[in-house]
Amino acid sequence: MAHRLIACEHCDYVHVEEDLPPGSVACCVRCGSTLYEAEKPRFDKPLALAITALVLFLIANTYPLLTFSMEGRTETNTLGSGVLTFWQEGFPFLAFMVAVTSIIAPLVLICAHIYVLLPISLGRMVPGIKTVWRILAIIRPWSMLDVFLIGLLVALTKLTDFAQVIAGSAFFAVCCLIPTVLLMTVTLDPRAVWRCIAPKGLRYLTEDDLSVDGSNSPQTPNTKGVEEGLMTCHTCAMVVAKGNLDHGHCPRCGAVVHMRKPRSLSRAFALLLAAGILYIPANVFPIMTVTYLGKAEADTILSGVGSLVQAGEWPIAIVVFTASIMVPIVKIVLLGWIYFATWLGLSGPLRQRTRVYRITELIGRWSMIDVFMVSILAALVKLGNIASIQPGFGAVAFCGVVILTMLSAMAFDPRLIWDRAGRRKNIIATHDKHANTVNNTRQTETQGSPS
Numbered sequence: 545m546a547h548r549l550i551a552c553e554h555c556d557y558v559h560v561e562e563d564l565p566p567g568s569v570a571c572c573v574r575c576g577s578t579l580y581e582a583e584k585p586r587f588d589k590p591l592a593l594a595i596t597a598l599v600l601f602l603i604a605n606t607y608p609l610l611t612f613s614m615e616g617r618t619e620t621n622t623l624g625s626g627v628l629t630f631w632q633e634g635f636p637f638l639a640f641m642v643a644v645t646s647i648i649a650p651l652v653l654i655c656a657h658i659y660v661l662l663p664i665s666l667g668r669m670v671p672g673i674k675t676v677w678r679i680l681a682i683i684r685p686w687s688m689l690d691v692f693l694i695g696l697l698v699a700l701t702k703l704t705d706f707a708q709v710i711a712g713s714a715f716f717a718v719c720c721l722i723p724t725v726l727l728m729t730v731t732l733d734p735r736a737v738w739r740c741i742a743p744k745g746l747r748y749l750t751e752d753d754l755s756v757d758g759s760n761s762p763q764t765p766n767t768k769g770v771e772e773g774l775m776t777c778h779t780c781a782m783v784v785a786k787g788n789l790d791h792g793h794c795p796r797c798g799a800v801v802h803m804r805k806p807r808s809l810s811r812a813f814a815l816l817l818a819a820g821i822l823y824i825p826a827n828v829f830p831i832m833t834v835t836y837l838g839k840a841e842a843d844t845i846l847s848g849v850g851s852l853v854q855a856g857e858w859p860i861a862i863v864v865f866t867a868s869i870m871v872p873i874v875k876i877v878l879l880g881w882i883y884f885a886t887w888l889g890l891s892g893p894l895r896q897r898t899r900v901y902r903i904t905e906l907i908g909r910w911s912m913i914d915v916f917m918v919s920i921l922a923a924l925v926k927l928g929n930i931a932s933i934q935p936g937f938g939a940v941a942f943c944g945v946v947i948l949t950m951l952s953a954m955a956f957d958p959r960l961i962w963d964r965a966g967r968r969k970n971i972i973a974t975h976d977k978h979a980n981t982v983n984n985t986r987q988t989e990t991q992g993s994p995s
């Protein structure tokens with residue numbers, strides 16, 4: 545039986561897909577990225593986990609999250625209170641981002657799993673199933689309940705020193721929800737879902753469709769997709785021949801397919817530059833103002849870490865310092881270096897460059913900890929002059945940095961690292977060749993001219 549083709553989304557090398565033993569992973573032999581995992585054809589476990597996650601999500605959003613007591617006064621908040629407080633305090637951008645990342649995206653993620661997996665398990669099809677599964681791929685990186693939980697723990701650490709804080713039912717629901725969603729993702733094979741919902745009779749490309757012979761060694765890379773005229777769908781990862789596109793769309797999922805992401809390098813550069821500029825106000829302006837017994841004090845990201853150190857909360861201080869100060873700056877510098885090296889067409893350690901890109905893509909979202917912490921504190925501490933916390937412009941700029949760096953990494957097409965490598969050498973070689981030709985012509989002209 546001929547093997548199906550699969551192209552690496554990080555370097556565009558085409559491999560032939562083999563059945564793997566359970567629990568194993570196939571990696572790209574060229575760049576080392578994960579290509580695919582052993583097939584998990586059963587949908588009952590992820591479906592049960594998705595239904596459990598929905599129940600936990602409803603509890604997390606209806607019951608109290610934290611109860612704050614001080615000087616005989618009590619304030620209770622829910623998961624959505626931070627969104628409302630940001631909106632009321634005149635920070636619509638923060639309200640929107642916290643709503644998307646902590647409520648809307650997790651809800652869409654859970655509901656999309658149930659909407660798709662339930663009919664598949666029953667052997668049926670429902671309208672819009674492909675569109676829902678396609679939207680899921682877009683929404684997935686923006687679901688940040690795990691980051692929210694760390695923000696919640698940091699907020700709790702800050703409050704327990706000077707007030708009594710009691711965790712409500714929603715807090716425990718969020719604690720159970722995160723491993724449930726994680727298990728749901730781990731036990732599900734998205735490739736198996738795409739195969740189930742693909743149009744009937746869809747033909748997949750196999751090794752027989754390649755111009756080079758890869759039949760003797762199915763695990764070795766054969767060729768680059770671009771050289772074979774093969775394109776990979778960004779959404780469902782199907783390998784399609786250029787001529788087989790359905791009016792520029794993927795025949796399986798319906799998403800628009802490009803050989804490379806359009807204007808990838810310039811968009812990624814522009815977004816990263818904007819993030820770099822915003823990083824300055826994010827650290828200069830206060831992220832919140834704390835009023836305690838009539839005395840107001842502005843807190844920047846760095847001074848917030850300092851107060852955690854003074855309080856002896858070293859582990860939390862290290863987490864906040866890493867997520868809020870180290871991660872954004874390291875991400876900006878590393879992505880800038882990758883983009884610049886790609887633009888120049890430098891060769892060199894391409895495998896390492898691809899690995900660094902994959903890591904920066906994964907860690908960026910963890911910087912949202914501080915934004916979530918401010919949203920929880922501002923919603924909970926509202927006792928006027930006794931104790932109150934107002935968000936500051938620094939939090940808006942900082943949230944902007946996190947979003948822009950994430951968008952920049954998404955806009956970049958890592959296959960360009962491999963496409964453009966060695967270009968500079970070629971340009972220099974061409975330039976030298978041209979210079980030699982000019983010199984030879986000049987010499988010939990000089991020799992040929994009458995003295």
Ligand SMILES: [Zn+2]
Nearest residue numbers: 552555572575
């Ligand atoms: Zn690869």
Ligand SMILES: [Zn+2]
Nearest residue numbers: 777780794797
């Ligand atoms: Zn597709």
